[in-house]
Amino acid sequence: MVTSVVRGGIGHWVMPLLGLLCLLGMFQFGPVAQALPKLPPRQEVVSIYGQAGWQRIQQWQVLIDRLQGRSVNMQLAGVNDFFNQLRFVDDIEVWHVEDYWATPFEFLGVGAGDCEDFAMAKYLTLRELGVPDNQLRLHYVKYIPYDQFHMVVTWASSATTPPVVLDNIDKRIEPASRRNDLLPIYSFNGSHLWISKLGGGGREVGESSRLSLWQNWQQRLDDGTLRNPRR
Numbered sequence: 001m002v003t004s005v006v007r008g009g010i011g012h013w014v015m016p017l018l019g020l021l022c023l024l025g026m027f028q029f030g031p032v033a034q035a036l037p038k039l040p041p042r043q044e045v046v047s048i049y050g051q052a053g054w055q056r057i058q059q060w061q062v063l064i065d066r067l068q069g070r071s072v073n074m075q076l077a078g079v080n081d082f083f084n085q086l087r088f089v090d091d092i093e094v095w096h097v098e099d100y101w102a103t104p105f106e107f108l109g110v111g112a113g114d115c116e117d118f119a120m121a122k123y124l125t126l127r128e129l130g131v132p133d134n135q136l137r138l139h140y141v142k143y144i145p146y147d148q149f150h151m152v153v154t155w156a157s158s159a160t161t162p163p164v165v166l167d168n169i170d171k172r173i174e175p176a177s178r179r180n181d182l183l184p185i186y187s188f189n190g191s192h193l194w195i196s197k198l199g200g201g202g203r204e205v206g207e208s209s210r211l212s213l214w215q216n217w218q219q220r221l222d223d224g225t226l227r228n229p230r231r
Helices: 001-025 040-068 072-083 102-108 114-128 212-221
Strands: 136-143 148-153 164-166 180-189 192-196 205-206
Touching: 040 072, 040 114, 040 148, 072 114, 072 164, 072 212, 102 114, 114 136, 148 180
Parallel strands: none
Antiparallel strands: 136 148, 136 180, 148 164, 180 192, 192 205
8 A cells, every 4th residue: 555655654755855845946935826727819829839739728628518517527537538638748858848837728739748737737627627626636646667756636525535546647547545556745736735645634734835836837827828849
């Protein structure tokens, strides 16, 4: 079980990691923009990402319309399957930087992204569908088979209900208790930040506004920023 590994020793290296992230500027204090996706102008999208990018963004809007009012299980499956059709590509290949959290419009425009892009697009779409924020978490984990950092989304109907995992590596929606390949580091949602256990709970360490990349992502979403991958 992942949780047994976490109880045994995550505190010895997660706190130094969080300290390092603070020094690198990943964590900072400041206001958090509450943003909802606004469809960007067609001409702007096509000029940056081409007609195919515009079609993918339109398909996202169709998905949201189709899943409105459906059961949470149908929404989870529909959102997970939709975004998992896109290609996994590292940020350095797409955006020419080591780490960039693309907004869903940028992710869909390019049609490719890394694990953060998959996870955050799923999270935002589920929020748009009315899934409460306190039922969702974005989990920063280590994917053990590849010994690399990774991000997934979890959903649980309550604080005492075992969560399920939405992932772009293992594309099935699985209970967190079965994901022995994931070692949780921290998790967050629209308001809170935890040193986390994948199976739920964890120790709250502050507000998610301390995550500067998260804050920047929300601000760009609110501003309608579309980054050009050719620049």
